[in-house]
Each structure stands twice: as structure tokens, then as C-alpha cells.
Amino acid sequence: MTYCVAIKCNDGLVFAADTRTAAGVDDVRTYNKLHVLEVPGQRVFVILSAGNLATTQYVLAYARREMNDPNATTSLRTVRHMFDAADYLGQLSVRAQKQAAEANMNVNVETTLILGGQIMGEDPAIYMIYPLGNCISASPEMPFLQIGEIKYGKPILDRFVRPQVKLEDAARCALVSLDSTMRSNISVGPPVDVAILPRDGLAISHSLRLDFDTPYYASLKDSWGRQLENAVRNLPKFDWEVQQSLPLSPHPGSNFVAGQQQRQVDASSHPQQGWQAAQWSSDTDDSGRR
């Protein structure tokens, strides 16, 4: 498995990826999944990959080879727009999969890619390239794209990432997202790569490889763990806690308190007040529903 994320902010792009690849739990290795291809000062592309490693490497090998071939009719050096770059990589991916499928070995050779970058004179952009070769871009409402094991790390991105966030904050959020994923899925593993591409810089400004024992990563994990713990403890109290605590500690305001707004289950429920009493009654049959 794999987990990669790309974030599009107003100030530029952020990329992050783990480095673990596995062909079964007994064959685990470390591979880059974050690849930078550039024409310095003119265009920068970052490619993230999840899926069959041979297909990914086919795409990267041809993309690099044709980029350096002055006779290539289409390459990352010649495409006019970021969409064309995504389309070009998609076609390379389809070609690699078709070639592998000829052997008909019933192996999944699909790869999903994220392409991000900027071509001079154009806006930065990120695209997700599906195994079919087609692609979608991020949007202001959904300014990030994920591939691989995406679920564990999505909630923090959902809650924090907006187009106006600082690039560094987005990078830290991506690291937290990766950390949550590595904690739950051992097929996603360290070290992690992070790259920042500021808008109109046309060069990666910062790239990091962080392992669990890298001091920065360790301090990030520690800070995040402590802050999350405090955040849960500082959530609004239930009304019975407020009532219980009143005689003992009569200092309201240290936490926001929901006060009398929720109730225990009560036969006389008032759904019009925005809540309903829980009903532990038997349900009727309805076959096939899940």
C-alpha cells in the first residue's frame, strides 16, 4: 500500500508521501513515491504514485527519457498546460498496463498518480490520474488529492486544509495525516517525503525526508499527541457533568459548556427542540438493507 497527498494552496503546492512498498507482508521495501521532474526556471512537475510499482516506473522512465529527447513530439518539456501533462502521463500509464496485461498473469498492474506542478505563465495545479488514463483536478472546495490508503488521514485534511492556509501549515497537516495513516496501516511506512513548491517559484523550495527518529518528526508527533489529548479534554461538558461540578468548582467559563442543551433519554421527548430521545425499541424487518 501507499499513502500520498497533494495540497493546493493559494501560495503554492505541498506534496507528501510515505516510502513503503510491499509485495505481501514478507516482502517490504523502501521506494520513493515522490518524484520531481523539472526544467529549471520554466516548469516543475511532481509525481506521486500509488499502485503497481512497475507501471509507475515505466511512466517515470518514459517521462524522463522523452523530456530529455529534443525529438520527442510530446513530453513534459513541450506540453502547454498542466492538463496536457496529466493527459500525457495517463497515456503512458495506460500503455504500461496494456503491455503488462499481454502476459495475462492476473496481476493488478493499475497505478493511480497525482501530478502537481506549474508551467511558467500558468497557475499551479494538481491532478489525480486514474488507471484509465483520465484525470481530475482539485477544486477550491476540495483543495487536496489523496491516493492509496486515504481514509485514516482524511479527517484532519478535511478540517484544516483551505486554499488560504500557509504552505508550511499545509505541510505540517500533511505530515499529521501521514502519521495517522502509518499508525493504522503497517503497509504505509516511514520515512516520509515532503516537498513544497511555492507559487511562481518554479522550483521546489524545501524538501524533507523524515523518519520516526528524525528529531523534527519526533517533536511533531509529540506535539500533536499532546494537543489532541487536550482538545478532547476541552470539549464541551455534558449537562450532568456541569450540574455535578457546580457545587465543587463554581468557576464557569474555563470550558465552553453546553449547559442545559442536551438531555438524558426521557419518554417525553421534544424533537422540535432539535433532539430526540433514544428509543430502544425493536425494529421492523426489512430484508436486504445494510
Add this chain to the structure above:
Amino acid sequence: MTYCVAIKCNDGLVFAADTRTAAGVDDVRTYNKLHVLEVPGQRVFVILSAGNLATTQYVLAYARREMNDPNATTSLRTVRHMFDAADYLGQLSVRAQKQAAEANMNVNVETTLILGGQIMGEDPAIYMIYPLGNCISASPEMPFLQIGEIKYGKPILDRFVRPQVKLEDAARCALVSLDSTMRSNISVGPPVDVAILPRDGLAISHSLRLDFDTPYYASLKDSWGRQLENAVRNLPKFDWEVQQSLPLSPHPGSNFVAGQQQRQVDASSHPQQGWQAAQWSSDTDDSGRR
């Protein structure tokens, strides 16, 4: 889909569940997935369910019927241990699935259940009951069990839930976990049910049904969103941010700062220091790896 979670703390048990069931996106309804069966003052059982609703309701109907039947050889009223209760429900589930499978309609009739509760004189316990009828319990290292759409809501449980947390904190953590899940999977939806069973109380002390517009739930969401945003913004700065900000705001210590501990990519990497320079080189082929 569904998302349910049960947490075992030293002080007792916490249960939470969404209420959305769907037979396709064009047939969505609200059903309880949190069911309480009790013999007041002697034993309390809470059953959470994810999967085929008819199988679930078969299990609940027979569990209730046999509990109230003085001639039943085995029932939730007669079982000696929580494990036996889990085993009993597992057998009901298998029987429901076998009966439905006789029609051979190629419909998935599997259900996964969580059983939690306490029998007087025994410790409280939570079990996950698989469609095969077998079961596992929680452990001190993994004091919660989830069924249904478990991934989005797992990171916050991983980071916060420990046996020693307060029941109310565990309940708030479960609500946040549910909220993250509902945000990402529309087949998990409000209202949500929460129930708290204090150790040795042998009765549910608090049960709530919360909808998006319930004032408590709204304040919880708001508090969580603001706190998470602050938590990301308070993570340790990258070293280049520290260097940039030094001339402008020379007051260290307001954030923990990783200082000089991470580096930008540099050809002269020092892996023995716990980090490595990112390498954007071409990888070698290795077919079949993902």
C-alpha cells in the same frame, strides 16, 4: 453502511452509533443500531450492529424473545459469562444467515455485532462478533472495538482512548470519531446515539440521541474544529521558518521549535543523524510490487 464504536474504560463502557441505513443511495432510512437489553440490577447488554439489517433484527428478536421466555434453555438472562452471551448471539446470527442463504439470492446477509455489558459479579466486557459467529474481546492495549466504516474515525480513538480515561471523555471522543466519519462517508449519518454504562452500575446511566442541529452536538463540532485548527497551527515550526522569524519576533518558547533538527535536501546527507536527503532518482524495476 454504518459506524459503531464501543470503548472499555476502567470506569465502565461507552457505546456510540450512527443511525443511517441504506439499500443504495436512493433508499436511505434511519434505524437504531444501538440496542439495550437488560435485567434491571442484574445484567445489562448493549448490542451494536453493522451489516444486513434483517440478520440483525433476527438476532435481536430472538435474543429478546428468549430473554423473556422462562423455558428458554439459553438466553441473555441465563448465560453465566459475557463470553457466553457473545457466543449465543453469534449462533443466532449464523442461524439467521443460514436461513436467508437458503433462498440463494446472492445477497450479502452477513452482520457484524458488538456486544458490550456487564453481568453482576463479572467485569464489564466488550466483544466483536463476526459473521461466522466467533468473537474477540477488546484488550488494554486496544480498549475499543469498531464496526462498519471504521477508518476515518480510528486515528482519534488511537490517540486518545486508554483504559484510564473518564467515561465522559471517552464518549466525547466517540462523538468526534463519528463526526469525522459522517463528514467523509454519506452512508454514515445522523442522528447519533450514545450510551454510557458505568462499571457495576448495572444500568445505562446516560443515553443521548444527537442530531446536527442539537445544540450540544453543534457546540462540540464547533469546539473540535477550532481546537484542531489551532493544534495544526501550533505544531513545531520548520527550521527555515524559525530562521526567517528570528529577526522579526525574537521571543523563543511560545511554540516548541525543532530548531536546527531538520534540514533541506542536501547532496551531503547524513543518514546516521536520523534523517536522509530525499533522492529524486529513478527507481529500478520490480514488477508486481505495489
